[in-house]
Amino acid sequence: MRLLPLQNGGLRLLLEHDEAAMLDQLVTQLIHLLQSHSSTALDPDPLFASLEVGGSDEAPHDPALARLFPNAYEGEEEAGEFRRVTEQGLLNRKMQDAMQLTSALGLGGGMPDEERTVEVDIVASELPSWARTLTALRLAIAARIGLDAAEDHAALLDDDETRGTVMVFDWLAAILESVLAIMAADRGDGDDTFGPGDSDA
Secondary structure, eight states: OEEEEOTTSOEEEEEOHHHHHHHHHHHHHHHHHHHHHOSSOOOSSHHHHHTOOOOOSSOOSSHHHHHHSOOSSSSHHHHHHHHHHHHHHHHHHHHHHHHHHHHHHTOTTSOOOTTOOEEEEEOGGGHHHHHHHHHHHHHHHHHHHTOOSTTHHHHHHHSTTTHHHHHHHHHHHHHHHHHHHHHHHHHTSSOSOOGGGSSOO
C-alpha cells in the first residue's frame, strides 16, 4: 500500500489487489451491518436521507452497532428521545459515506486483477467521507474483538485468534492517519509535510 498527496489537496491510494479486495469487503460488510439496523429504505436523495427522522428507543444489542450509535445522554429517557429523532438520519449518512468508498474502489464486490494495482484518487471533498467510514470500520472491529482500551491492543495482537484482525485494524489506522493529515494540511492546521502516509505500509 502507498499513500501519496495530490496537488489539489486530495490523496492517491495505491493498493495491491488483495488489499483493495479486503477494503472493499470490509466496507461492504459495514453497509450490510448498517442496513440490518435501518428501519427504512435509503432515500436516493442524499440530503433527504441524511435528514430523515426516526430511530429506535434503545441502543442496539449488537456490540458493533452499539459502538457506532452510542447513547447521546446518560439518562435513559433523554437518550431514547434523542435516538428516536436522530438515529435514522445518522445511519443513512454512514451508509452514504460507505457507499462512496465502494464506488471509488470500483470493484463492485469482485476481485481485482492480481497483476493490477488499484489506484484510487480521493479528492479533498471526499476525504471526510473516507475518514468517517474508516473510523466506523475501526469502531466496529474493536467492538467485535473486545478492543476497549489501549492496553487491550498488545494482548489481542499476541492471541492467535485475534492477531489477524488487529493487524487489519492497524492497517486501517494507517490509511486514516494519512487522510486526517491531508485534511489538517488543507485547513492549515499543520505544516506542509505529508508525514507517515508517504511510505510503504
